[in-house]
Amino acid sequence: MDGVQLALPILGIVAAAAVTFYAVSFTELSEKSFRDLEDSENSENEGFKSSLSSRERRARRKSEKQAKS
Known part of the structure; x- marks a missing residue:
């Protein structure tokens, strides 16, 4: 058996x-x-909840101030 005839099927198996x-x-x-x-x-x-927007922070501070008064 020639070397090429032996190497070709082995290379095919390795490739598969x-x-x-x-x-x-x-x-x-x-x-x-x-x-x-x-x-x-x-x-x-x-x-995770993203940070509050500035509008939401202002609204929260305003409601806290009103709650204290």
Whole structure:
């Protein structure tokens, strides 16, 4: 058997394994990304609330002052 005849099938198997590995890895990463996206949407109300706008701060101070009076 010639060296090329032996190397060609081995290279084909290695190439198929590499393509399969990257395809499976990509699928797992995309599934994880979608799960993370769904989790972030579900916990949107529970998570960090952005800081109040200046209008909201003024309204809150005004209501606190009125409550004290």
